[in-house]
Amino acid sequence: NAGVTQTPKFRVLKTGQSMTLLCAQDMNHEYMYWYRQDPGMGLRLIHYSVGEGTTAKGEVPDGYNVSRLKKQNFLLGLESAAPSQTSVYFCASSGSGRPAGELFFGEGSRLTVL
C-alpha cells in the first residue's frame, strides 16, 4: 500500500546548488503533479504530466524542470536553488484529469535553501 512516495523527505541546500526530487506511484495513474505549499498560500501547481513522456507548466513553473520518463515516476529538478524556493513540495497522482479526479498525495518533501 505504498501509494505515492517522495524522496527525499528533507533537504537543505545552499543557494545555487541543484537537486532532484523523486516521486513514485504504484497505482498506474496517468496524471501526476508537483505542488509547492507555502504558509497561507495553499497549494500551487508547479508542473504536471498527463502521461508518460509528457509535461506541462502549472501556475508557478519558473526555476523548476520536470521529467516523466516512466509512467510511475515524476521528477522535479531545481537547477540553481534560490531562497524563494524554500517550501514544502508535494507530489500527487490521479487516475483521471478531465474532469479532475481525486488526487493522492505523497507525504511531502521539505526543502530549505540557505
Place this chain on the structure above:
Amino acid sequence: GQQVMQIPQYQHVQEGEDFTTYCNSSTTLSNIQWYKQRPGGHPVFLIQLVKSGEVKKQKRLTFQFGEAKKNSSLHITATQTTDVGTYFCAGDNAGNMLTFGGGTRLMVKP
C-alpha cells in the same frame, strides 16, 4: 487565470461548536473537491461535488456546491478535536489542473 478564494483563513472553535468554511471561484467550475490536511501531514481527499446545487454529507460534515457552480462550503457540526487541520477546496474549470484555495485552518479547544 482562475482564482479560488477561501474564507476564513483561520478559525478557533470550542469543541462542540459548529464550523463552516467558504470557497469562491472567479470562474464557473466543472467540479469542486475538498481536502483535509492534518498538522504536519499531507492533503487527503474528502469529497467531490459535480452537480449544481449538490449537497453531500459525510457523518458530521456537509458539503454544498452552489447553484452557479462558482462557490462551495463545508460545514462541520459539533466539532471534535479530531477535526483539527486545514481544509482546502480545489476547483476544476475543465482544464487539466485543479486550483486550490488558500485553506482554512481549524483549531478546536477541548
